[in-house]
Amino acid sequence: AFSEMVPVLNLVGVPSTVQQISKPLLHHTLGDGRFDAYNLAAQQFTYSQAFLRNKEHAPDEIDRVLTDCITKARPVYLALPTDLVSAKISSRRLRIPLNRNPPAEDPRLQSSVLDLVVKHFQEAEGDAVVLVDACAIRYDVKDELNKFIKKTGFPVFSTPMGKTAIDENLERYGGVYFGSISRPEIKEKVESAKLVLSVGPLKTDLNTANFSYNIPVERTIELHFDHTKIQYAVFPGVGMKNFIPKLTERLKSFHAAASMLSVPKFFNFVPHEKTEIITHDFFWPRVGEFFRPKDIIVTETSSPNFAIPDIPLPEGSILVSQLLWGSIGWSVGSLLGASLAARKKGLGRCILFIGDGSIQLSVQELSTMLRVGVTPIIFLLNNSGYTVERYIRGMTRKYNHIFSWKWTSLLTVLGDSQGKELSKSYTVQTKDELASLLDDPAFARADKVQLVEVIMDKLxxxxxxxLMT
Amino acid sequence: AFSEMVPVLNLVGVPSTVQQISKPLLHHTLGDGRFDAYNLAAQQFTYSQAFLRNKEHAPDEIDRVLTDCITKARPVYLALPTDLVSAKISSRRLRIPLNRNPPAEDPRLQSSVLDLVVKHFQEAEGDAVVLVDACAIRYDVKDELNKFIKKTGFPVFSTPMGKTAIDENLERYGGVYFGSISRPEIKEKVESAKLVLSVGPLKTDLNTANFSYNIPVERTIELHFDHTKIQYAVFPGVGMKNFIPKLTERLKSFHAAASMLSVPKFFNFVPHEKTEIITHDFFWPRVGEFFRPKDIIVTETSSPNFAIPDIPLPEGSILVSQLLWGSIGWSVGSLLGASLAARKKGLGRCILFIGDGSIQLSVQELSTMLRVGVTPIIFLLNNSGYTVERYIRGMTRKYNHIFSWKWTSLLTVLGDSQGKELSKSYTVQTKDELASLLDDPAFARADKVQLVEVIMDKLxxxxxxxLMT
Known part of the structure; x- marks a missing residue:
């Protein structure tokens, strides 16, 4: 969560305030009296920590870490001793809304940086493109960005991690820039622009196809959550949340010129292949046709999060991916969380793509989905093992092999038995079977947990x- | 592992030595260049750490943490950069066996403490009992202890965490001392002795029935792995591994007197109950009759590890329990490890007792058992939820309820399909069904993975x- 900038509150029940001092030999302790060990370890992976010691300071401490959590988009740690759980405290602070905005900035600094940025746009004669990356999503500037694009008319592209920050069917949207493995027309447009306005960049190895960007620093302006960078110069204290609206006002005069810049069409293309086998080249664009506006699409690390960048997603859809941290198994719990949020906020269907290796790490959360009554669709890509690892090392080695499970009976075992009909499972082995399922309105309605085992070739x-491995 | 004193080598693959310095934005990192964060966190939970930086120092560093791991019985952390994985190093150190023994001790200190201990035995006129606890197992003094008992003849008892350090069918063995909830005859013998020689004590809340020992410090001598404590006096540098053999020699003259001390018989008793329902009061002693010499018995936290102390276990059996740390879910992986070790070392059957709540945390390891071909028996106590938590808090609350799984189909889904016959699953609902199964030689042979769902009452x-909650 720290790595991926996810605001998570880690609320930890701990022994009572008295025991924090007397340190008895309790279970769930290390047995040597170090009651602060977890707190110390958590410091490495949380932005801030609060250890409640008394009820007087509790409200301030709780608000402090909650504010950090939201504004810094990082996990925070809150330790709650057992005796304070039911302590009564003043409700006074509940009347003051938490501040979600970044702190006020120096207006003279801001306007000076604004002048500089505008000057670069003038020198480029408006030949600029916008490149949207992860931090635009993490630090919540999607609205500001969409207004910027609408009012200025500049071509806009996204990185894999910035995908769905900008609606992908927007007229000025040109697709995903993925360094050396981008579609050629996208690569050409982005790398030949006189100026690239990079919004919320996070140039990780996997997000840049192994650091393969070909955009000189001299042509780059970067907007970050707490600073701005013009070519090589860093301006701390100028954050994008406040900056983008001001920049929009100053650059809207470029609209006529910017609108003349051509934008590649980011189209979806389902290839015609001779084989009936479901290939990745076929599967992803075919599934691309199945997506609907407002769908939440979760792609597990490995094939799914490498394949999805190239598939255009509909208006209002949300892509949940994890390219920086890049662990496996995270997406099942993430799907559960997304499904609960979607139900509460009236968003669309929740759809997971995951391999047979990754799902084994956190498979029990499917049971929780049945229990709480959410109804996601899970595409389980069964290619008999850790295919991405096979490409990295050990193409035929045993440690990349996965013991084969009986996937279509899984949901029954995990609790959907005795005629409850909370779920339905399918296996598709051919392109026709996949197409029939995707075109079936009952399937597309997503009114129960649905698991689709997609049989694919091992390699x-x-x-x-x-291309990357 | 730190808490429970388990020697685990945490071998961590990390970016190359060059990347440790240049700190690129790699996946599996925190994204802010702190490549040492995991090492810092691991310091809280490991005894020592080594971060290999070059191949010259690698052999010394590896041996250093391995020696700590074994002699201190704690986990250690070893970070191995990718470029050193295939580096060639000298094999010289492989010719020097690692030192598994504690360091040499000051002989004058040792003999002075020895004199003092013997004096206390003389003053008690040999009216002493031995109480064996966790650290006798963790710091590997089982052989020394058994010789001590044989040669001196003192009555010996164990704590729940010390169980199976001493063979429970030994003539001088009196059973498990569990503070206030001990069997009355055991409580009386231990608490009325003039002297208690406590070997490897670890007086945690759950191991002492909430700190309910009734043994005055004035009557206690404690032997620890790195010190000895006589009444209130601590003697650092006198560890039990070297001390017990010397003490055996000095105290063997008490054999005649010690042999006169009566020892309660630690018997197994299966009650006759009117109900056909399988109660805990019935289940544990009945299963006690099923155990065989050399069985490895793993008891998950909650009902199993509270029930097992009262059941006599056969000669050479090993109990694997976790009363200090007391997490749930650990026992499935532990069973896998125990099964692999048992196969390699020619030990007996591996038998797990676990609840329907705990097993959901780590259920996928059952699939690994099928894959690697070990053949444990799993008694799955299905009482529809977290019963121990119900007793602690929220007797009827929803958060203690478990979504019911179709347990007898689980192993099929986890890989035992298509006629492989790697496993067999059973449900027993009545005492008769349980008895028939336990008496079935094919079941007792344990030649495949066997899962027994035992239906029990919710409360x-x-x-x-x-008594404890």
Whole structure:
């Protein structure tokens, strides 16, 4: 969560305030009296920590870490001793809304940086593109960005981690820039622009196809959550949340010129292949046709998060991916969380893509989905093992092999038995079977947990993954 | 592992030595260049750490943490950069066996403490008992202890965490001392002795029935792995591994007197109950009759590890329990490890007792058992939820309820399909069904993975647990 900038509150029940001092030999302790060990370890992976010691300071401490959590988009740690759980405290602070905005900035600094940025746009004669990356999503500037694009008319592209920050069917949207493995027309447009306005960049190895950007620093302006960078110069204290609206006002005069810049069409293309086998080259664009506006699409690390960048997603859809941290198994719990949020906020269907290796790490959360009554769709890509690892090392080695599970009976075992009909499971082996299922309105309605086992070849992988490993 | 004193080598693959310095934005990092964060966090939970930086120092560093791991019985952390994985190093150190023994001790200190201890035995006129606890197992003094008992003849008892350090069918063995909830005859013998020689004590809340020992410090001598304590006096540098053999020699003259001390018989008793329902009061002694010499018995936290102390275990059996740390879910992986070790070392059957709540945390390891071909028996106590938590808090609350799984189909889904016959699953609902299964030689042979779902009442619990919560 720290790495991926996810605001998570880690609320930890701990022994009572008296025991924090007397340190008895309790279970769930290390047995040597170090009651602060977890707090010390958590410091490495949380932005801030609060250890409640008395009820007087509790409200301030709680608000402090909650504010950090939201404004810094990082996990925070809150330790709650057992005796304070039911302590009564004043409700006074509940009347003051938490501040979600970044702190006020120096207006003279801001306007000076604004002048500089505008000057660069003038020198580039408006030949600029916008490149949207992860931090635009993490630090919540999607609205500001969409207004910027609408009012200025500049072509806009996204990185894999910035995908869905900008609606992908927007007229001025040109697709995903993925360094050396981008579509050629996208690569050409982004790398030949006189100026690239990079919003919330996070140039990780996997997000840049192994650091393969070809955009000189001299042509780059970067907007970050707490600073701005013009070419090589860093301006701390100028954050994008406040900056983008002001920049929009100053650059809207470029609209006529910017609108003349051509934008590649980011189209979806389902190839015609001779084989009936479901290949990655076929699967992803075909599934692309199945997506609907407002769908939440979760792509597990490995084939799914390498394949999805190239598939245009509909208006209002949300892509949940994890390219920086890049662990496996995270997406099942993430799907559960997304499904609960979608139900509460009236968003669309929740759809997970995951391999047979990754799902084994956190499979029990499917049971929780049945229990709480959410109804996601899970595409389980069964390619008999850790295919991405096979490409990295040990193509035929045993440690990349996965013991085969009976996937279509899984949801029954995990609690959907005795005629409850909370779920439905399918296996698709051919392109026709996949197409029939995707075109079935009952399936597309997503009114129960649905698991689709997609049989794929052991060594097939998305093109981007084959190119990168 | 730190808490429970388990020697685990945490071998961590990390970016190359060059990347440790240049700190690129790699996946599996925190994204802010802190490549040492995991090492810092691990310091809280490991005894020592080594971060290999070059191949010259690697052999010394590896041996240093391995020696700590074994002699201190704690986990250690070893970070191995990718470029050193295939580096060639000298094999010289492989010719020097690692030192598994504690360091040499000051002989004058040792003999002075020895004199003092013997004096206390003389003053007690040999009216002493031995109480064996966790650290006798963790710091590997089982052989020394058994010789001590044989040569001196003192009555010996164990704590719940010390169980199976001493063979429980030994003539001088009197059973498990569990503070206030001990069997009355055991409580009386231990608490009325003029002297208690406590070997490897670890007086945690759960191991002492909430700190309910009634043994005055004035009557206690404690032997620890790195010190000895006589009444209130601590003698650092006198560790039990070297001390017990010397003490055996000095105290063997008490054999005649010690042999006169009566020892309660630690018997197993299966009650006759009117109900056909399988109660905890019935289940544990009945299963006690099923155990065989050399069995490895793993008891998950909650009902199993509270029930097992009262059940006599056969010669050479090993109990694996976790009363200090007391997490749930650990026992499935532990069973896998125990099964692999048992196969390699020619030990007996591996038998797990676990609840329907705990097993959901780590259920996928059952699939690994099928894959690697070990053949444990798993008694799954299905009481529809977290019964121990119900006793602690929220007797009827929803958060203690578990979504019911179709347990007898679980192993099929986890890989035992298509006629492989790697496993067999059973449900027992009545005492008769349980008895028939336990008496079936094919079941007892344990030649495949066997899962037994034992249906129990939602609010039934072992007596010790009911008394403690």
């Amino acid at each position: 097939d992988a998305p093109k981007s993954l084959r | 039934d619990a072992p007596k010790s647990l009911r």
